[in-house]
Amino acid sequence: MKQFSALFQQLDQTTRTTVKITALADYFTRASEADRLWTIALFSGRRPRRVITTARLREWAAERAGQPLWLFEECYPIVGDLAETIALFLPPAAQHSDSDLAGWITALIGISQAPEPDRKAFVLDAWDRLDTSERFLFNKLITGGFRVGVSQKLMTRALARATGRDEADLAHRLMGDWTPETTTWHSLIEANDPSAAASRPYPFYLAHGLDGEADDLGEPSAWHAEWKWDGIRGQLITRAGDHFVWSRGEELMTDRFPEFARARDFLPDGTVIDGEILAWDGTAPMPFSALQKRIGRKSVPKSVLREAPVTMLAYDLLEQDGQDIRARPFHERRAALAGLMGSLPPDAPLRLSPSLAFADWSALAQLRDRARDHRAEGVMIKRKDAPYLVGRKRGDWWKWKLDPLTIDAVMIYAQAGHGRRATLYTDFTFAVWSGNDLVPFTKAYSGLTDAEFRKITAWVKKNTLQRFGPVRQVRPELVFEIAFEGIQPSSRHKSGIALRFPRMARWRHDKPVQEANTLDDLNEILRLYGQ
Amino acid sequence: MAREPLLTFTPEGIFCAQGGFHIDPWRPVARALITHGHADHARPGHGAYLCTDLAAPVIRHRLGTITLETLRYGEPRQIGGVEVSFHPAGHVPGSAQIRVARGGEVWVVSGDYKVADDGLSTPFEPVSCTHFVTESTFGLPVFRWPSQDSVAAEINDWWRACIVAGQTPMLGAYALGKAQRLLRMLDTDIGPILTHGAVENTNAVMRAQGIDLPETVPVTPGLKPADHPGALVLATPAAFGSPWARRFGRVSTGFASGWMMLRGVRRRRAADRGFVISDHADWSGLLTAIRGSGAEHIYVTHGYTEIFTRYLNECGWNARVVPTEFEGETLDPGETA
């Protein structure tokens, strides 16, 4: 674990991309194949299955340290990360270990079926053999993902440097449904194996938000426009007689959306479509909450399938007849896509996302203003002669979102953030007036600067009314403008509504608390924009 | 009727009614006993000041013309029928725990302290008492300081690595105490040490009182970094990212603070390196000091007061939280003074 720990420290200690790539490339040259493979897996979100609950880990850590559990629980929100809290809370290790990363993970997988006392003995022994930084990583293996500011792209670049292989080819290889338990370094990185490649999606091309004026894009006829749908971006693949559905987060979701099995009936082999997966009522998208019912579960009961059937609105064609056509201009790919879609039966779970005709930018602006009527969140603008690129690139694809809905609300609870913001109060609960009462209706934790969070943190400490563990009830005095993308009725919330993507748009220093919005105002927004 | 306690906690700060003085008061008072020269302890505007002879130069330097008397460590002084003396707190040079005694009632106000020897300050000495006032800046078991030698090795390794990478290491630390402690930890065989004005001013005061510090080169407006190859720059964190810092070109930044123990804080500071070194006691240091005092009554101030107090009470002490005016500053690692 020493080598991996040293790599982690190097990555964690710098914000410079070049330093990170050098450190990773160096590691990929020197580490064992098994360690390399696990490192790629961990940094791309593939971690071993959780074999111990966090509740047990907390208890064991407190017990091992000879401290009361409440003291551990007090430390956790201050440190902000469970793996780190445990690593720091335990006494220094008395033994040592020469086992490498793959060795530890293999051992961890090995005890996954063991009875609890054995798992406990294993964990306590590990804690006593690893230094603080290794222990932190070991705990991360057990508890959750590694967020180290290493993007897939950066890792791929380092891998390309270390192996001398093409970066785009590697990016494609790293996608898909693999784990170090099901593959080897050779077959993942080096081998030429078409069957392993059958499920592989292409890296997604992501749009930038349009920050200036649409006029700046120049001649409108050089651009294509369509709705920006509010679902899950995905790829539908038919290859080798099979089909695969991938989310943008590189999650294989084939089983979650059985509707797409029919794609094999009408799409030729060797087809890859980029589109938006939406819950669909037959003519229009359903609210995102309907889709959420589908995302949360691996297998879908019939009733949910009936209530929230999905469809894909197709944006783009990436592969045709087994040929990667991403380098061809968008208008050609789109024409080919339209050709494919034209022959589909009307009840197919797939349809072409319609294009928006516009003569000039102000006409498109008017269309965009009506996006909510179409249950879209804005428009997408794509350059007609652009290739399909990898990752988030400026210039060819723009998303032009509708201005968010906003409401002025009162902060009533505060909780410390996690990770980088562990020592700041960043997670807040907001309320609106209902008569003389404040009714909580949403949480929000982003949208402000660190400097503002620091100010609010100092304020929270001086204005705490009550504490509930890590949560502080604060004096209802601060007013914030909350921006959000959508609103829905909700029986689970006291206020009766649920917001989509709520965040703090600004701190309304100018607004006295009595002038914050009311529940009636929220219900009016729900009436106008709720779906 | 029970007698008034010897010390009470008032809006001005800790007060001894019988002696007519305050300890580290935060509002102007007639007579102030000062534990050490950090800004949150030695404030301007008091009628008369009393501190250790070793702390006096810095306090004079910071507060200008004030009425100030000094005592040596351990030297007793009668004030209004109570006996007062100053004892080493190990926090920064001249820092003191203040002992106040009336008969069998003995209070020790420890100010800021650490129990480990930093090689610069007079090491902490336990003082027996019945009532002990303790800080709790790092009063959680997750704070456990590495040895000073191992941190020194980390910093010097970083310095060497920066030279190889063609970068200038810029180390940020509190100007009074921490900076001088770091100076003595640096390996001057690696290269010259350049200092920011705020650090150098304190260096000058300490050198004048006979504290031995390695040679430093003050960064003056005319200084050309190219004339000092392989140098490390020692500055206050406030100087980072300022026009002052720009002259050094490609820098690697490092912070030296106990808060660097926490990854979240390290990342928030966006420094390239964080070095865990503090002039406050860690968890076990706090407990060592509290046990060493032999006191039954513990007053917890400044830091994780509520958590630490609950812990002490569960362990059998009679502990309570003492409010400080500036609760909240400690969580933000701008630096703890």
Ligand SMILES: [Zn+2]
């Ligand atoms: Zn202080």
Ligand SMILES: [Zn+2]
């Ligand atoms: Zn201090």
